[in-house]
Amino acid sequence: MNITSRRFQISALRPEDFPRDARPHVALMGRSNVGKSSLLNRLLGERGLARTSKAPGRTRALNFFLANERVYFVDLPGYGYARVPDRVREEWKDLVEAYLAGPGRPDLALQLLDARHEPTDLDRELLEWLEARGVRHEIVLTKVDKLSRNETIRTLVRTARWIGLPPGRRPLAVSAATGDGIPALWRLIDQVCAGRPAPRKPAPPPGGGASPETPSAARTGESGARAAIQGGRNTL
Ligand SMILES: Nc1nc2c(ncn2[C@@H]2O[C@H](COP(=O)(O)OP(=O)(O)O)[C@@H](O)[C@H]2O)c(=O)[nH]1
Ligand SMILES: [Mg+2]
Numbered sequence: 001m002n003i004t005s006r007r008f009q010i011s012a013l014r015p016e017d018f019p020r021d022a023r024p025h026v027a028l029m030g031r032s033n034v035g036k037s038s039l040l041n042r043l044l045g046e047r048g049l050a051r052t053s054k055a056p057g058r059t060r061a062l063n064f065f066l067a068n069e070r071v072y073f074v075d076l077p078g079y080g081y082a083r084v085p086d087r088v089r090e091e092w093k094d095l096v097e098a099y100l101a102g103p104g105r106p107d108l109a110l111q112l113l114d115a116r117h118e119p120t121d122l123d124r125e126l127l128e129w130l131e132a133r134g135v136r137h138e139i140v141l142t143k144v145d146k147l148s149r150n151e152t153i154r155t156l157v158r159t160a161r162w163i164g165l166p167p168g169r170r171p172l173a174v175s176a177a178t179g180d181g182i183p184a185l186w187r188l189i190d191q192v193c194a195g196r197p198a199p200r201k202p203a204p205p206p207g208g209g210a211s212p213e214t215p216s217a218a219r220t221g222e223s224g225a226r227a228a229i230q231g232g233r234n235t236l
Helices: 036-044 087-102 122-133 149-163 182-194 221-223
Strands: 005-010 027-032 062-067 071-075 107-114 135-142
Touching: 005 107, 027 036, 027 087, 027 122, 027 182, 036 062, 036 071, 036 107, 036 135, 036 182, 062 087, 087 122, 107 182, 122 135, 135 149
Parallel strands: 027 071, 027 107, 107 135
Antiparallel strands: 005 062, 062 071
């Protein structure tokens, strides 16, 4: 997708605030500081669109951004930040669960893992939750610019095992700083969005069913065929 427009839509603190129209959603999830907002900005080509922070744990709301008036990108609150009071954490959890289980739930959830760190129990919990709910999801390693080529390969292998990918398959790996891996991630997003009707277009012909471009098995397990860091700089 060639991004020609992007804008902030809404900062949702209650389920009633979630957009209810038929546009597809791509959600960015992961621990505080993993790079969700930076990746969103990189994907949409505007620094500072979603606020990034060196002080983690700030985002309480689900922030919706609209790209090309066609696709929502959703910056979700991060988890795993110790200094959040339990009550607030419960509220976030309820809000995120309401989103993931609700009618506008994401067409694709990108679960981000920092390439420099081992995944945590909370990462595992989220992955299992997404799997159990049948939310289409993809693991994305972030900040690969911080690793050497060899370290990146080791991390990819370790993470593939952590996810349970078949041998030879690797997760996606990106850098919001350099743009590495962004074209490969866009290919996945485009594939997901291609299966969703654009707003206000006529319905597909009878008997059409799911588009062949959106294989139902395109869950995490299918991801590894894409090479780890697939060339190219920013596509924007
Ligand atoms: N080197 C590097 N730093 C990054 C990258 N992505 C994010 N960061 C930094 O990591 C910190 C947290 O990023 P942010 O996007 O706010 O994370 P969020 O809490 O998950 O939204 C910020 O200081 C970013 O500049 C990346 O790809 N490479
Ligand atoms: Mg953020």
